[in-house]
Amino acid sequence: xxxxxxxxxxxxxxxxxxxxxxxxxxxxxxxxxxxxxxxxxxxxxxxxxxxxxxxxxxxxxxxxxxxxxxxxxxxxxxxxxxxxxxxxxxxxxxxxxxxxxxxxxxxxxxxxxxxxxxxxxxxxxxxxxxxxxxxxxxxxxxxxxxxxxxxxxxxxxxxxxxx
Amino acid sequence: xxxxxxxxxxxxxxxxxxxxxxxxxxxxxxxxxxxxxxxxxxxxxxxxxxxxxxxxxxxxxxxxxxxxxxxxxxxxxxxxxxxxxxxxxxxxxxxxxxxxxxxxxxxxxxxxxxxxxxxxxxxxxxxxxxxxxxxxxxxxxxxxxxxxxxxxxxxxxxxxxxxxxxxxxxxxxxxxxxxxxxxxxxxxxxxxxxxxxxxxxxxxxx
Numbered sequence: 358x359x360x361x362x363x364x365x366x367x368x369x370x371x372x373x374x375x376x377x378x379x380x381x382x383x384x385x386x387x388x389x390x391x392x393x394x395x396x397x398x399x400x401x402x403x404x405x406x407x408x409x410x411x412x413x414x415x416x417x418x419x420x421x422x423x424x425x426x427x428x429x430x431x432x433x434x435x436x437x438x439x440x441x442x443x444x445x446x447x448x449x450x451x452x453x454x455x456x457x458x459x460x461x462x463x464x465x466x467x468x469x470x471x472x473x474x475x476x477x478x479x480x481x482x483x484x485x486x487x488x489x490x491x492x493x494x495x496x497x498x499x500x501x502x503x504x505x506x507x508x509x510x511x512x513x514x515x516x517x518x519x520x
Numbered sequence: 521x522x523x524x525x526x527x528x529x530x531x532x533x534x535x536x537x538x539x540x541x542x543x544x545x546x547x548x549x550x551x552x553x554x555x556x557x558x559x560x561x562x563x564x565x566x567x568x569x570x571x572x573x574x575x576x577x578x579x580x581x582x583x584x585x586x587x588x589x590x591x592x593x594x595x596x597x598x599x600x601x602x603x604x605x606x607x608x609x610x611x612x613x614x615x616x617x618x619x620x621x622x623x624x625x626x627x628x629x630x631x632x633x634x635x636x637x638x639x640x641x642x643x644x645x646x647x648x649x650x651x652x653x654x655x656x657x658x659x660x661x662x663x664x665x666x667x668x669x670x671x672x673x674x675x676x677x678x679x680x681x682x683x684x685x686x687x688x689x690x691x692x693x694x695x696x697x698x699x700x701x702x703x704x705x706x707x708x709x710x711x712x713x714x715x716x717x718x719x720x721x722x723x724x725x726x
Contacts, residue, residue: 358704362697369689377684429688438693488546491612496538496619499692503623504531507707511527511714 361445368441376433387413390431393465397472408476415476422480424472432468432498436461439502448513456509463505467498527710530626537622545618549611550580552640557582557610559648564655570670571659573603583607584655588663606658613650613691617643620695627699627706635702639695646694650686657683 375381394410401408407419413431416423428434443456471494479486545552560582561575574585584606592602620639624632656679663669666676700707 358701362701369693373685373689374681377681428684434688438689492542492546492615493539495615495692496542496622497535499619499696500531500534500538500622503696504527507527507530507710510711511717513711513715 361447365441365445368444369437372437372441373434376437386428386431386433389433390426393431393469393472394426397469397476400469401473401476415472417476417480420480422476424476424479426472429495430468430472432465435464435468435498435502438499439464439506442502442506443509446510446513452513460502460505460509464498464502467501471498530710534622534626537625538619541618541621541625542615545615549614552617553610553614553647554579556614556644556647556651559644560610560651560655563648563652567652568656568659571663577610580610581607582610582651582655586659588659588669590662604659604662606655606662608651608654608658610647610651612654613687614643614647616646616691616695619692620699623696623699624702627703629703629706639698639702642698643694646686646690649682650690653679653682653686 376386390413391410394413394415397415398408398410401415407417409416409418411423413426414423415426439460440457443453443460446453475486475490475494478489554577557577561577564572564575564584571586571588572584573587576583576585586604586606588604589601590604592600594600617640620643621636624636624639629635660669660671660676660679666673669676
């Protein structure tokens, strides 16, 4: 368990440091964030025509209300936590690869729900928006990471772990 | 107390506890996070004495009078300056407490009260870390160049990195790691049950 924690923390710090590097921000994080905004608009406009994307901002042109997808809101930090936990757990690499892929989809899927819910909460009530944004969704995303990881760990090969 | 039978049972219990405890925590967060403000006060007083003139604490808020000079509204034709006051809500980075307690309650392990109290005390440390770096970030943003602040460029980079880590990752990561450490037995049982079910040819995620 101690070995897991040490590898986890090392991977975590490494990935987090890489994420903050300027070229990574410019070529990965910002394009991903803009894509996320466009994806949210695409989903929202399936049932609501009053939504548009401008860069990383999802906004309502009618009311003028918008949510800007900032660091911490694009799901990348949550993915970093999950990736570090997957890498640190002792199992075969094939199992890790599909854990990374499915984990990424699970975390980003819930993050899209978060962004869209905040978009509507903000238009409805400022206090509800603040509570959901600053407290509830932060914990819910991490809970999602934990459960996805636990489900993945249960499928890990015991022989590989023992090796 | 009986352990939750499945991962999903654990998840839904944790979710329900988290929502309920967060609403409860919001009513008392100013007080529960007050000791984190005290820790931050000690760290700032000792680690950033060249910038800190005085620290004022009240439930829910910590305010730091600094020696850092910043431009202020002009008076007549003279450019005025003022000393920066940095402040932060002490509960801003303390929302991991309800998450930690929710995981603890959902796992239904032994000695819950003792672990809850111990966990609360331990979590004050990462909370204080986040508060300290939030204050320091305000100082370097308002203070200008490293030369004006009397620090090296790498120290400013370190503060920026510490702030990002303390605001984006630590508040939710610390409670989950702490719970995982406290409830190692629960984690082991989940893993072993998954393997046994898999070897027996049954579903593992139910």
